[in-house]
Amino acid sequence: MSKLTPETREKIGSRTRLVHAGRDPEETHGFINTPAWRGSTVLFPTYDSLKSRNRRFTYGTKGTPSSEALENAWTEISGAAQTVLAPTGLAAIALALLTAVKAGDHVLITDSAYGPTRHFCDTILKRMGVETTYYDPCVASGIGDLMRVNTSVVLVEAPGSQSFEMQDVPAIAGVAHARGACVIMDNTWATPLFFPPHARGVDLAIEAGTKYLSGHSDLMLGLVSSNEAWRKHLRETYDSFAMCAGPEDIFLALRGLRTMELRLREAERQGLALATWFSTRPEVKDVLHPALPSHPGHSIWKRDFSGSSGLFSIILHPVPETAVAAMLDGLELFGMGYSWGGFESLVIPFDCSSYRTATKWAPGGPALRFQVGLENMEDLTADLARGFERMKAAAR
Numbered sequence: 001m002s003k004l005t006p007e008t009r010e011k012i013g014s015r016t017r018l019v020h021a022g023r024d025p026e027e028t029h030g031f032i033n034t035p036a037w038r039g040s041t042v043l044f045p046t047y048d049s050l051k052s053r054n055r056r057f058t059y060g061t062k063g064t065p066s067s068e069a070l071e072n073a074w075t076e077i078s079g080a081a082q083t084v085l086a087p088t089g090l091a092a093i094a095l096a097l098l099t100a101v102k103a104g105d106h107v108l109i110t111d112s113a114y115g116p117t118r119h120f121c122d123t124i125l126k127r128m129g130v131e132t133t134y135y136d137p138c139v140a141s142g143i144g145d146l147m148r149v150n151t152s153v154v155l156v157e158a159p160g161s162q163s164f165e166m167q168d169v170p171a172i173a174g175v176a177h178a179r180g181a182c183v184i185m186d187n188t189w190a191t192p193l194f195f196p197p198h199a200r201g202v203d204l205a206i207e208a209g210t211k212y213l214s215g216h217s218d219l220m221l222g223l224v225s226s227n228e229a230w231r232k233h234l235r236e237t238y239d240s241f242a243m244c245a246g247p248e249d250i251f252l253a254l255r256g257l258r259t260m261e262l263r264l265r266e267a268e269r270q271g272l273a274l275a276t277w278f279s280t281r282p283e284v285k286d287v288l289h290p291a292l293p294s295h296p297g298h299s300i301w302k303r304d305f306s307g308s309s310g311l312f313s314i315i316l317h318p319v320p321e322t323a324v325a326a327m328l329d330g331l332e333l334f335g336m337g338y339s340w341g342g343f344e345s346l347v348i349p350f351d352c353s354s355y356r357t358a359t360k361w362a363p364g365g366p367a368l369r370f371q372v373g374l375e376n377m378e379d380l381t382a383d384l385a386r387g388f389e390r391m392k393a394a395a396r
């Protein structure tokens, strides 16, 4: 048994919780960490126990002490009733959607959703006879006008992928629930540490553990947490797919969990410092960071979120694409790559206009997304300042 009494567990702060959640050294011979349990077969000692499957663990796909440790920890820090793991963030999104839809349903997906979420809806859900409508992320309680009798899911993501629109999640959830729909949220940016999804009305919350839970760009993992209303349905869907996360990735995620708040707070500090630096630069037209008072969704962020992470975008004043390439190609400290949440700084150019359907993406200049790592800020800004010089030289 864990040394924490239920009363203590109830009261402790988030950092204490991250240290203790999902961990019971008495179960691991006193060693601090839960090892990476590998296994398919579980042996039963008697005929009767085999027939009744009367064991805590029964088969590799049904869970191991490692997966259970991470699930329990995530449930605790998310204020959820339950968590299931998936091999990637995208698999977690698929699992959440398939938990809540059936043939003939209609789903409402925010236009700002992670691109592969759209692809899943446009291919797999379509093939299952589920119709998708994309909606303006800033719709708030206006979502009611888009709901049909067969709308079974409203998917939110705040802030939006790449473009960082804020969504009024409690308002959307209120309307969706009144009409009997399941509210699914991709909460990867804020994590439950900065946005407690279930307390804000979300039924199924997705986290790409690949990002901040890992924190080191060395694993892939997804998590779906649910409130009590969706607990059974989620577990049933999970059991049917047996889409399990690997033991090594779970082990690394449990390691990452212990320092997640420290890393997130530092990502927030670094992210705000870099976003503020960009807002002083003449080359930059807009900074899309919800924690800056200039952001159109700032008041929603301030009301509902307790922090911001280290991912945001900027819009440059118009320059030719070759000038943007000259800036990015010479960067020494920023890698170019699609994931984020690790210790290293990254940048990607993006253009939402090719796939948005409910809203128009016309930012008025080239768009760049930044993931800020743990490097010294003055090194990062010096690298970027040299990049701006290359950009201007190439634009002349």
Ligand SMILES: *Cc1c(COP(=O)(O)O)cnc(C)c1O
Binding pocket: 087, 088, 089, 090, 091, 114, 161, 186, 188, 189, 208, 209, 210, 211, 220, 221, 222, 339
């Ligand atoms: C990266 C990401 C995912 C998917 O995670 P993977 O583990 O890479 O599949 C889902 N949602 C958001 C917002 C992401 O940024």
